[in-house]
Amino acid sequence: MKALxxxxxxxxxxxxxxxIYGRCELARTLKSLGLDGYKGVSLANWMCLTKxxxxxxxxxxxxxxxxxxxxxxxxxxxSRYWCDDGKTPGAVNACHIPCSDLLKNDITQAVAxxxxxxxxxxxxxxxxxxxxxxxxxxxxxxxQGCGV
Numbered sequence: 001m002k003a004l005x006x007x008x009x010x011x012x013x014x015x016x017x018x019x020i021y022g023r024c025e026l027a028r029t030l031k032s033l034g035l036d037g038y039k040g041v042s043l044a045n046w047m048c049l050t051k052x053x054x055x056x057x058x059x060x061x062x063x064x065x066x067x068x069x070x071x072x073x074x075x076x077x078x079s080r081y082w083c084d085d086g087k088t089p090g091a092v093n094a095c096h097i098p099c100s101d102l103l104k105n106d107i108t109q110a111v112a113x114x115x116x117x118x119x120x121x122x123x124x125x126x127x128x129x130x131x132x133x134x135x136x137x138x139x140x141x142x143x144q145g146c147g148v
Contacts, residue, residue: 018059019105021074023047024146026056031148033111039118045134046114047142050074052129058110059103073102075114076127082113094120 021029027047030036036043053076054060062071069080069088077095079088085099095113102110117126124130 018057018103020058021056023051023056023142024148026050026074027143027146027148029107030111033108035111035114036148038115039123041118041124042139043148044139044142045124045130048134048137048139049124049127049130051142052133053127058105058107061103070099072099073104073110074107075102075110075117076129077102077110077113077117082117 027043030046030050031043035041035046050056053071054074056074058074060071060073060076062076064070064078067080067088069078069091070085071078072083072085077083077099079085079091079099081092082095083097083099083102084091084093095116097109097113102113104110118124120126125135
């Protein structure tokens with residue numbers, strides 16, 4: 001009985017934590033999902049962006065008290081514009097998905113929404129972390145040794 005309880009707690013913590021990708025594992029996944037070069041954004045830029053936005057964590061969230069929106073998932077996609085969390089006032093939901101889809105371990109839908117974000121006129125500049133940590137920097141270390 002004790003073993004089952006411990007197993008249940010371990011599974012619950014895994015579910016709450018989500019998947020935290022290894023650097024090269026994420027690089028290979030993003031490449032296989034068509035992000036390398038998408039709208040002119042290199043794989044190294046996507047890797048830098050996801051490192052600084054979520055530390056490669058699919059379950060990352062960040063509440064923004066100023067506009068009462070929340071950023072969701074590995075790309076930290078905002079509920080004000082891109083997804084519906086049912087609580088952000090005036091949400092647009094341009095990706096036509098519930099924000100909970102951005103928290104799945106399978107990041108296929110998160111990538112599809114990130115493609116939609118980067119297709120917007122702001123492009124990759126929509127992400128504050130990219131502007132602060134990635135723009136005009138040498139990003140080769142984010143994909144180095146990954147074989148991508």
